Each structure stands twice: as structure tokens, then as C-alpha cells.
Amino acid sequence: MTTREVSYKELIFDAALKAYEDAGVNPRRDVESFVCSSEDFYEGTSIFDEYVPDQIGGALKPVCTIAADGMYSLATAYMQILTGLFDVVAVEAHSKASDIVNISSIYDLALDPVYVRPLGLNANFIAGLEMNAFLHSSGTSLRHCTEIIEKNRKNAVSNPLAMNSGHGPLTRTRLSYPLAAEDVAPLADGAAVVVLAAEDAARNLRDDPVWINGVGWASDSPNLETRDWGKATYAALAGKQAYRLAKITNPADEVDVAEIDDTYSFKELQHAEALGLASGRRAHEMLEQGVFDLDGELPINPSGGSIGMGHTLEMSGLVRVIEVVQQLRGSAGKHQVVGDVETGLAQTWRGVPTASGAVVVLSR
Amino acid sequence: MHVKKRVAVVGAGMTKFMRRAHETGKELAFEAAKQALDSAEMRIQDVDSVALGSAPDAFDGVHMKGEYLLDGAGGWQKPYSRNFVGGGTGVFSAIHGWWHVASGLFDTCLVVAEEKMSSCLPHPQTAFLTIFDNMIERPLGPNLIWIFALEMQRYMQRHKIPKEQIAQVAVKNKRNALDHPCAQIARAATLQDILTSEVLAWPVQRLDISPVSDGACAVLLASEDVARKITDSPVWISGVGWNLDTTYWTNRDLYFPRYVANAARMAYDMAGVTNPRRQIDFAEPYDPFDYKELHHMEGLLLCRKGEAPKLTAEGVTERDGKLPICPSGGLLGVGNPIAAAGLMKICELFWQLRGEAGKRQVAGDPRTAVAQAWGDLMQIGTVVVMQG
Amino acid sequence: MPTEPPGKGLREEDLEHHNVITVTYQPTAKYSWATGVAIGRFLNGLKEGEILGTKCDECGRIAVPPRIFCEWCFRRTTTWVKLPDTGTVNTFSISYIATDTTRLKTPTIPAVIEIDTAGHAGFLHIVGEARPEEVKIGMRVKAVWADPEVRKGSITDIRYFRPIR
Numbered sequence: 001m002t003t004r005e006v007s008y009k010e011l012i013f014d015a016a017l018k019a020y021e022d023a024g025v026n027p028r029r030d031v032e033s034f035v036c037s038s039e040d041f042y043e044g045t046s047i048f049d050e051y052v053p054d055q056i057g058g059a060l061k062p063v064c065t066i067a068a069d070g071m072y073s074l075a076t077a078y079m080q081i082l083t084g085l086f087d088v089v090a091v092e093a094h095s096k097a098s099d100i101v102n103i104s105s106i107y108d109l110a111l112d113p114v115y116v117r118p119l120g121l122n123a124n125f126i127a128g129l130e131m132n133a134f135l136h137s138s139g140t141s142l143r144h145c146t147e148i149i150e151k152n153r154k155n156a157v158s159n160p161l162a163m164n165s166g167h168g169p170l171t172r173t174r175l176s177y178p179l180a181a182e183d184v185a186p187l188a189d190g191a192a193v194v195v196l197a198a199e200d201a202a203r204n205l206r207d208d209p210v211w212i213n214g215v216g217w218a219s220d221s222p223n224l225e226t227r228d229w230g231k232a233t234y235a236a237l238a239g240k241q242a243y244r245l246a247k248i249t250n251p252a253d254e255v256d257v258a259e260i261d262d263t264y265s266f267k268e269l270q271h272a273e274a275l276g277l278a279s280g281r282r283a284h285e286m287l288e289q290g291v292f293d294l295d296g297e298l299p300i301n302p303s304g305g306s307i308g309m310g311h312t313l314e315m316s317g318l319v320r321v322i323e324v325v326q327q328l329r330g331s332a333g334k335h336q337v338v339g340d341v342e343t344g345l346a347q348t349w350r351g352v353p354t355a356s357g358a359v360v361v362l363s364r
Numbered sequence: 365m366h367v368k369k370r371v372a373v374v375g376a377g378m379t380k381f382m383r384r385a386h387e388t389g390k391e392l393a394f395e396a397a398k399q400a401l402d403s404a405e406m407r408i409q410d411v412d413s414v415a416l417g418s419a420p421d422a423f424d425g426v427h428m429k430g431e432y433l434l435d436g437a438g439g440w441q442k443p444y445s446r447n448f449v450g451g452g453t454g455v456f457s458a459i460h461g462w463w464h465v466a467s468g469l470f471d472t473c474l475v476v477a478e479e480k481m482s483s484c485l486p487h488p489q490t491a492f493l494t495i496f497d498n499m500i501e502r503p504l505g506p507n508l509i510w511i512f513a514l515e516m517q518r519y520m521q522r523h524k525i526p527k528e529q530i531a532q533v534a535v536k537n538k539r540n541a542l543d544h545p546c547a548q549i550a551r552a553a554t555l556q557d558i559l560t561s562e563v564l565a566w567p568v569q570r571l572d573i574s575p576v577s578d579g580a581c582a583v584l585l586a587s588e589d590v591a592r593k594i595t596d597s598p599v600w601i602s603g604v605g606w607n608l609d610t611t612y613w614t615n616r617d618l619y620f621p622r623y624v625a626n627a628a629r630m631a632y633d634m635a636g637v638t639n640p641r642r643q644i645d646f647a648e649p650y651d652p653f654d655y656k657e658l659h660h661m662e663g664l665l666l667c668r669k670g671e672a673p674k675l676t677a678e679g680v681t682e683r684d685g686k687l688p689i690c691p692s693g694g695l696l697g698v699g700n701p702i703a704a705a706g707l708m709k710i711c712e713l714f715w716q717l718r719g720e721a722g723k724r725q726v727a728g729d730p731r732t733a734v735a736q737a738w739g740d741l742m743q744i745g746t747v748v749v750m751q752g
Numbered sequence: 753m754p755t756e757p758p759g760k761g762l763r764e765e766d767l768e769h770h771n772v773i774t775v776t777y778q779p780t781a782k783y784s785w786a787t788g789v790a791i792g793r794f795l796n797g798l799k800e801g802e803i804l805g806t807k808c809d810e811c812g813r814i815a816v817p818p819r820i821f822c823e824w825c826f827r828r829t830t831t832w833v834k835l836p837d838t839g840t841v842n843t844f845s846i847s848y849i850a851t852d853t854t855r856l857k858t859p860t861i862p863a864v865i866e867i868d869t870a871g872h873a874g875f876l877h878i879v880g881e882a883r884p885e886e887v888k889i890g891m892r893v894k895a896v897w898a899d900p901e902v903r904k905g906s907i908t909d910i911r912y913f914r915p916i917r
Contacts, residue, residue, distance in 0.1 A: 007788025013821050017828075028826050041427040044783035046420040046494040047450040050740040053608045054823035060623060062630070063608035064456065067430050067448040076445070076460075082467035084367045085604075085634075101782035109427035114388075114775050215469075219444040222431045237441060245469075354431045356444070380759030386772065387759065395758040425779055485776075487853045498783070499791050500817055500907040501876050505851050510862045513845030521843075521889050546757045565847035565862075566884070579759065610823055614864045615815070615873045618843060715753050722753060 002098035003189040008043070012094050012191040013055040019193035020057070024205050025088060027057025031195070032086040034058035035073040036065045037093035037314045041106050044099065056092050056193060069093070070192060071317025071348045071358040075215040077196045087201040094191035095312035103187060110353055116224060124184065126224065126352040128176030131266045133229035135178060138273065142178060144284040145265040146170055149182055151287075152262060152301050155294055156308025158334035163188045163310035183265040188310025192318040194325075210325045213343075213361045214248070216241030220355035227355050232267070235274035235347060238359040243276075246361035248343075252279040255298065256341045257327045259320035261349040261357065262305035271347055272300060275359070299337045302327065317348030321360055328364040367634070371465045372591035372598030373458075373750065375404030375584035376711040381548040381699030384482035385578035389424055390436030392580035393478040396704075397438045400474065400582035404594050411584070412470035414439040416446045417457030417477040419702035419739075422491035423484045437476040437582075450495075451650065451739020452606070452746035453477065454581070454706015458735075459604045459748060461585045471590045478580040479701030488576045495741070509573075513565040515618040515742055516655045520567060522619040523670035525658075527567060531558035532676050533654035534571055537690050540683055541697020543723035546708075548577055548699035558654070572654045574694075579701035581708050599717045602732075603635030603749030613741040624663030624738060624745030632665075635749040637732065640665045644749075645730035646688040646716065648709035650738040651695045660736055661689060663745060688726045691716065706737035710748060717752030790818045793832070795905040801897050803910075805870055807831040814870040837895035838916065839865040839874060846884045861887055865913050880912030892916040 003011055020027055027034075036052045045051065049065035052058070066073045070093025077089035100106060107123035134140065149170060156162035165186050172180035202209040218237035221227040239251070248254045258277060262268040269283040277298060278286050286292055292300040303309055303323040306316055324344035326332040342363055349357040377399020379385075379392050387395065393416070401408060416437045421429045430446030437444070447453060447460040454477050461475035481488040492508035519525070535558060541550035553571065561571035591598040607626035609616065628640070637643045649660035658672035666687065667675055675681055681689035692698060692712040695705045713733045715721040736747045766772055787795060790806065794817055797804035805814045806829040808822035814833060815822065822829050844863035848856050861884060866874035879887055880896065893913035903909040 004786045005788070007786050007791060010788045010790065010820055013828075020826075026826070028824070039428055040421045040494075041781055044494070044781065044785065045498055046422045046491060047448075047740055049449050049608075050495065050743055051497075051611050054610050054612070054819070055821060057823070057826040058608065059610040059823040060607060060626065062606050062627075064460075064606060065448050067428070067446045072445050076463070079463045079467040079469055082368060082469065083463050085463075085466075096786070099783050099785045101784055102780070105780045105782070106427055109421075109425065109779050109781065110431070112432065113426060113777055117777060118775070217443050217445065218441060219431070219434050219439050221440055222434050233441065238443075241443065350428070350431065354428065356431060356434075378757060380757045380761065382759055382761035384762045384764075384767075385759055386762050392759070399758070425777060490852050493851050496876075498785050499787055499795070503906055503908050504862070504876060504878060505860075506862065506876070507847060507849050507851050507853070509849060510845055510847060513847065514843045514862065514864060517845055518843040518889070545753070545755060546759070548761075563846075564849050565845045566859075568845070612815075612817070612823075612873075614817075614842075614875045617872065720753050 004098060008094060008096040009055040012092060015191035016056045016193045019195055023195035025195060027090065031057060031088050031090045033080055033089045034061065034063040035077045035089060035091050037068060037070040037073045038065055039067055039314060041109055042313055056090060069314045069317040069348045069350050069358060071321060071360060072217055074194060074321060074360060075217055075358060078212055078215050081196060081198050087198045089196050091194045091196065093315040093318045095189050095315045097187035097313055098189050107352060123352045124176045124179060127264045128179040130229055131179050131264065134266055134270050137230035138282055140266065140269055140284040144269065144287055145183055147287060148262065148265040148268050149307055151293060152305040152307040155302055155335055156304025159304050159309060162304045162308050164308065179264065185263050185306035185311035188312050190312045190315055192315050192322060194318055194321060208329055210328045211363050213363050214242035214246030215360050217358035222354065224353065232270045232274040234355050234357045235271050238357055239275040242359040242361045248361060251276040252298065254343055255345045256343050257302060257324060257337050258298065258300045258345040259303060259323045260300060260347040262301060262307050263311055263349060263351055265307060267349065268300060268305065275347060294335065294337065302335045302337050317358060320346040320348055324362050328362060367466055368468050369466050370588040371462050371585055371601045372588065373583050373601065373714045374586045374591050374594045374598050375400045376714045377403055378546055378581040378708060378711055379579050380546045381577045381579035381701055383548065383577060385480065389433050389478055389480040392480060392578065393433050393436035393476050396580035396582040397474060397476050400584045404584045406584060406594065408438045411438065411472050411474045413443045413464045413473045415457060415461040415464060415473055415475045417453040417460065417703040418446065419450060419453050419479060420491060422494060423481045423488055425483055433478055438474050449739065449744050449746065451702055452737045452744040453703040455710060455735050455737035455748055456606060456746040457703065457707055458583060458710045459606060459746060462601050462604055465585050465587050471587045473585045474582060475585060476580065476582040477703040477707035479704045480578045481576045481701060482578050509565040509568055511742060512653050513568045516567050518618040519655060519659055525673045527559060528555060529673035529677050530655045530658065531555055533657045534558045534696050536682060537651060537694040537696035540691055540724065541693020544693045544698050547693055547697055550693055550697050568653065574652050574696045574700035577699035577701040579699060579704040581704045581711050583707065583710055583714065597718050599714050600751045601748060602751045603631035605630030605747040607745050609743045611741060613743065618742055620669055621659055621663040621745060623743060624660055624736065625665060627745035627747040628664045631747040631749045637749060641667065643732055644734050646691055646726045646733050648690055648692060648712055648735040650706065650736055651690055652700050654696060657689060660738060664734060664736055683726060691724050691726050709735040713750045717750060790820045794818050798909040799903045799905040803835045803837050803867060805833050805835050807833050814873055816867050816870050816873045817875050835870055836868045839867045839893055841887065841889055841891040841893060842866045842874060843889055844879060844887050859884055865893060877910060878912040881914035
């Protein structure tokens, strides 16, 4: 949704209050470090990290900014705790997409200024190229992509946090062939704060902490000219690192629920394969068999993903994590995955034109 | 507190600092990264993770510029991330790299800091308009220099510091930088040169400032076991600290950087430094303006509030003095490609503590040193203590 | 330590004489920021010729510019206070450069103005109707407002602060 009546600081303050209450901490007293995510051009302010501490309770404390998706900040907080330096660290990310008048001109600014920008194409073309390559190499069809949209929109109806802006029968409005406008997750505003704690501290705060078993992040080539177009190599590498730490050898079997990036519909299938969630088969086959449905063997994006909830720019990784936490706690209400939900996977991608993303493995 | 793993700097490299580099940001990052690797006789394949620091995207005109720079920085198909804390970024990058290794998650981390300010037209300084509050400050038409001038004024007034004592810092650092091969603005300036330079925003004059610059630095970090295999003289990161004050800088007294003191205490605690004035052999505080060196010396608890100008006047902070400050020549002498400038100080600590600083070498076999960077709206202090 | 560090510096002439190929781009990044509850009300207050602040019910601190939270107590602030339009100069500068670095003939005098009754809280503004040499830290100043018809809910609804003589 858009949030024109509150400023970004006020949006973040609300999320922070909720998170600290959920964790049972007073940030001024108990939170020892704060890690925030932001990118200047999404905010319209340079050195945006100047503007982060007050609304999260971090004034005059160790606060830093990672210029990446919130999941990277979560991995950073995880590393900070593992050093032994801190016991409790808070992570923040947000999206005030409604403050941006024309998002396309911002995406443009991320394109290589010498090789790509002069071509004068809307940045979505990159997703179009990638979609074409993926459909071709994987045998995925446009119909499968439409099914992803339908699945995620349906899941989102049961999610009170979702924007639910996509309605009615699905057409495919040409955008950047084969990409259709409906394949693109609509932008949304929001703010998220997550509190991490070292084991002893965590057990003191909650009876049911959700554990981080593994984290991973990786970047493939930033240059369009030198990357593997069909595969999401960054997701495979990030997954590999996270699985190694989490001691997961067979993700398709061991992961009970997954929240993965679907900024563009086809990405969900591409990421599922890269993350090993399709057991070496084609993700579209599993989709057809209903494996990824809310009541399937390996539900993917029970929250509705970005397609159903809305795409919250650099916050989307934390949205994925928060959903997995809810699922593992059994508190996801109408979109709760039924059965034994012990291990969850959250994954994020930084969007065009990047080939970067992160993965977190969580369990209860 | 018990830190999981000891971390050492095992290699360092940097490019020249230049007003306008021919090299692109990617190329600058590569040159520094390659040097750091070569100095440790390591290849990029041997590196587990990469951490980059770079300040505003507005200079390069590239959104998400961390992504754009990653191939030059060695991040291809590796865990790669970018930290961004304004002017504090350079020193903070070493901290960002530090927890990659200290957490036990990685054995090595290549830390790269890059800045290409010259791309911004008509002048990189114009990009700084956008650091001010979008709603209640930008409409006033501020210039970046204003905030330095406002802070400098407050500091000078509070301690009744004559301009001459401040200008002395610029003289010292520009002279020190004559011995730094990468220096952009080294010169044998006189006090008169500084004091008669053009007034920009009183009390700031042109030669009080370190100007716009392009450049890159890199250091290679390794865990203890790996470090000892790479080199006989690893330099340990024994303390890290960082602290961010409230955004509302107009609600604070700018005469003392309390956030630098907080960051310093955090780092000194970790490093077991209980008496910084005695135990620190030399320091590289952040000196984008001459008064900042003094402001930060006090913030780093190396002297009492208001005492830094006197120590400078007495020659204590000269390279052959009792407490050398900015033996490298600092930003005032070497240059100020924002993030790279901060990491340059880490490189300096590395070379000095190994006795490899050549003509800049501080005598007396220094063992413990501190590097510090600063930035945002007079808000962040980032501090690293290193021990040879 | 590199004895021959890499890096090739260019001079202005290299660009002027096209010795190197350059690529130019003009970004168009436009934003419409939601001022939100606190700043929205503050700006409305300025439009009405008033300086507003918020007060924390726990520590009693007055915040100007106002915010809906006290960052020290980390709790919501709901109390609004009307503040006088007089204050004290906390620090100032005499600036001869504009935002785009061009030189100004008549200097601008930016200052942090501590608003009366708000402790040491204040905001950035300009000092006007003053000769540079007479501006001092601790000087008492009063807001000079723009005419009501032209005020639009901006920090510039206060034209500047002038010395109270």
C-alpha cells in the first residue's frame, strides 16, 4: 500500500515498536547494535545512513548501514553476534516506494553508464531477457508463470499484511516480451525490524525463539555481458553457503516451507531450482503437481510473495524472513502451512540489474 | 568480552589519489585489490569473502553502486556486501571485514574502499546538497562546507582557539604527505599560505580543506591460523568501535564529538587500552579539514578537551614528536576520496606497525596505533585499534 | 608499500581537448516525500506563522524539529507545544559559496538557532539584517516571517532570523 500520511521515520518507528514488544526488549537498554538497509537513490537522500538511528532506538549507539537488501543486514547482525561482541542486535529495512515519482528512472540509474544506459531501454528489459533464457532452457511455459501469479495472489488473500492489489482474471499485458506487466510484482511501502539474540539471551527473552541455522549471500557478474542468463547462480551459491552452515544436504526434503523472491513471476521457479528445492527436476513440474501450493509438500511463498503482498524494494528479504518466522512459530493464521513446519528457508534477490542475493535457513 | 577469532591484516594496497582519475571506479577498485592480494602473495581464488566501502552513489551517478563495483573489487561469485556510513566508511570497512573473519564464518576477507568523486558535474560538492534533510534543510540552499564551518566555529569559540593553531595541522599534514607516494596535495605550505587562502564559509578557508579526489585502497584480512601462514608479521585488529549520534545535529553541542569518544571507548576496551594517551604510539584520526584532526584527537581521548591545539603548537603531534598524528599526511596531504581515505589510514597503520612506512616511518618501534574516521551529519565515529 | 602506485590522473585540458572519451548522463530522480505526521504539522504551523515542537511526557525534553518519538526514551510523543519565534545563535558561519560552489558577493549567514524554551534544541536557518562582523554565538534573534499570502508550509516561510536589538 502507499503510506502518504506518515513519513518514513514514522513508518519505521511503528515497526520498531512492534518488533521490540514482540522480543520483549527495550532498545535503549537491551539492544547493543543496529544494522540498517538502504540505498540512497531509493530514498532521494545521499548518505541516507545519517537518518536511521532515532526511530529505531539507536541514537548514540553502534549503528551501521549495509547498502543492500535487509537480509544482508540480517546476515551482518548474525556475524556481529557470532564474534561475541554483542548479544542482541536489531535489523531494519523499509520501503517508501510511494515517495519515488518514477521508479523507472531510478532503476535506469543502476544500469552500467557506459555500456547499457545509452541503449535507452526500460530496465525491465533485463528481466525480459532473463525470462526468455530461463523459459527456453528449463522448458517452463508462460502458463506456468501465470500459475505462479495466481498461486501467490491467492495466498495473499489470507495474509492481512498483503497489499492484494491484483484482482480479476489474469491477462498478459505485454511489457518486455516475454515479460508481461502482470509478471511484475507491484511496488509497496512498508517497514520491518527484526531482533536477533545470542543463544542464552534468546532463551531468556522467549520460550520459542526461532533459530538461524545458516546464512549465505553471493553476487554473480554485475555486467549483463558476462553472466549466466538462465540460471540464478547467485542464489545457488548463497544457498550452498547457508545449507553448509545449516548442515542441510537435501534441501527439497529437509526444508518444510520456503519464502523466495518473486519480484518477477518466473524468478520464483528459477530460484526454486537454483536453491535445490526441485530435487534436480524442473520446478514447473513440481508446480503442476501442486507441490508448492499452500497445502503442498513444499509450500513456496505462503505469504503471497512480492506478487501478492507487494514488492518492498530492499525490505523484501526481511518480509520473507518474517513470514518464515511466523510459519515456524505456528502464528501465520489463515495462511499457516499445516503439518510439521520445523525448517524454513528465506531467500532474496536485489532486483534488476543485479545478480546478487541472500539466503537464510531458520528452524525452531 | 571474548571475541571468537583473532583477525589480522596481512596485505595492503592503494592507488594514487587524484583529482580526476582516468580509471573507472571498477578499475580503481581492481588496482587496489590486486596490490593488496599481491602484497600477501594471495590470489582472489584464495579469498573467502569481499567487503566493500564506498560513499554516496550520487558522485558516480550509479544507483546501487556497490553492485556496479563488485567485479573490480573481486566480489564475483563470492559473498560480497557493501557498507556505507558516510565519511566513516573507510575505517568502518575494516570493521565490516573484521566480523566476517572474527565470527568464524570466513577465514579471509578482502576489504576494498573506492571513491570516484570526479564524475559528478558541475562539481562533486553539489551532490552534497542531498545529504541535508529533504524537508526542512534543503530549501535553505545549504552547501556542505556550512556544516564544517558551523562545527569549527563552535569548537573554536568554546576553547578560544586561534585560527593559527588550527592551520598548523594543515601545514604539518601537507608536509608529512611529501613522503607518501600516493599523495595528491602534498606540499611545503606555510602557515601564511593557509591563513591567506580564500574564505569559503568562515571560519573555513580553502586550504583548511582536503579537496575532491578519486582513489581506492584495499586490505586483506585473515584469521590467526591463516594469517600466520601468509606472513611472519601480521598486524592484529585488536579493537573495533563505532557509534552513531542522533540525526538531529541541530539539537547537539558540536564542540565535542561524543560519538567518537563512545566508539573509541568501545575499541580501546576490546584492545585492552586503558590509558590511550600513554599506550597509543601514534594515531591516524580523520582530517578532511584541519580542525577535524584536533576535534578527533580529543574525541579519541588522546588528550583533554581543548588541549589538542596546544599539543600541535608544541610539536607533540609531529612525526618525530611524542604522539605522532597523521604521519601519513592524512587527508589534508594525501587526498580525500572519501571511503578510500579512511582505509588509507588503516593501510598506514599496517605499514607503520611493520616498519614498512619508508620515509614516513615513525621511530621507536611503534606497537599500538589507532585509526578513526567520521562523517554523516557530524554523527558517526568509526575506530580501529591495531597492534603489531 | 607501493613505490609506483597505480593511477593516472587527468587534467581539465584532457577533457576540454577530448583526449579521452567521456559519457555524460543527466539523472532524473524525482521524489515526493510524505512529510508525515510530525513534519507535516510543523510545516503547517510555519504556514500559520507558528513554530511548533513536541514534548516527551517521560523526560520532558522538547523536540524541535518535532517528531512523534523521543529518541532518548524511545516512546511515542503526543504532546505538542507552541514555541516562541525567538532564539539564540548556537553557532554560525559566514558563507561566500552557494550550493553549486559559485562565489557569492554578499555572504549568506547560516546558523543553528536554539529556539527559546526548547532547551538547546533548534534548527538550521539563516541570519539576516546583520553585518557579518556583528554575528556572535549567543546572539539573540527573532524570526522574520514571509507574508501570510506567500507562505506555503516550508522552512522558508521564515525568511530569516534577525538580531534582537
